[in-house]
Amino acid sequence: MHVSVQEGPFDLGDVSSEFASGHKDMGAIVTFTGIVRDLPGDPLQAMEIEHYPGMTESALKSMAQTAIDRFSLGDALVIHRYGRLVPGEMIMMVATAARHRKDAFEAAEFLMDYLKSRAPFWKREITASGAEWVESKDEDEDALARW
C-alpha cells in the first residue's frame, strides 16, 4: 500500500508505471486521476486545499486497507495534494491492483467515494469575485450508501 499526502505535484506516468510493475499475479490495474476543473462563467484562479495533518494520512491508510480487504486487492495507492493548485493541475490519484478488472474498478470507485466525504480535506475556490469554500454535495454522501 502506498499513501501520500503532499503539497508538490506527482508524475502520473511514473507513479502508474511503478505501481503496475511488480504485481505478476494481478491481471488488472485501474487508475483514477482528479484534475482541478475551471469554473464556467467565473474563471477559477486557484483551488486551495486544506487538510488535517495527522488524521489525513491515517484516514487514507484505513480506507486503502478496507479496499484491499474488501476487493481482494494485491495493492492500492492513494496520492492527495494540498495547498494552492491552478486549473489543469492534478489534485489526486488512486490506483488499484486486482486479479480481475471488476474488483479493480469497483475498488477505485469505493476509494473515490470515501475520499470525497470521509477524508479530512477542504477545498476553497478562488475567483475574481472572491474566495468560497466548496460545499459538500448530498450526492457524495448518498454515494456511500452503495457500499
Place this chain on the structure above:
Amino acid sequence: MDVLYFAWVRERIGLPREQVQTNAATVADLVAELRAREDRYDMAFSDLSSLRVAVDQELADFDAPLAGVREVAFFPPMTGG
C-alpha cells in the same frame, strides 16, 4: 485538551487550535461550553448539522464521550477527491 478548527470554522473562530481546560463529558457538552464563551464561537457552532467532529483524529458523533481524549477537531463536511 487540544481543540482544532478547520476551513470556515477556523475562519469564524479566528484561530486554528487552542488548549481548552474542560470537564465536559461529551463533545456536545464541550460545544455548549465554547458557545457560551463569545459570539464568534456561538456563531461558528450555531448549526451542528453543518459541522463534523473528530475525536483523537477519528470521525465521531457529537454525543461521543471525552474521557481521556487529547484532541478534538471541528470542521465542515469534508470535500476531498
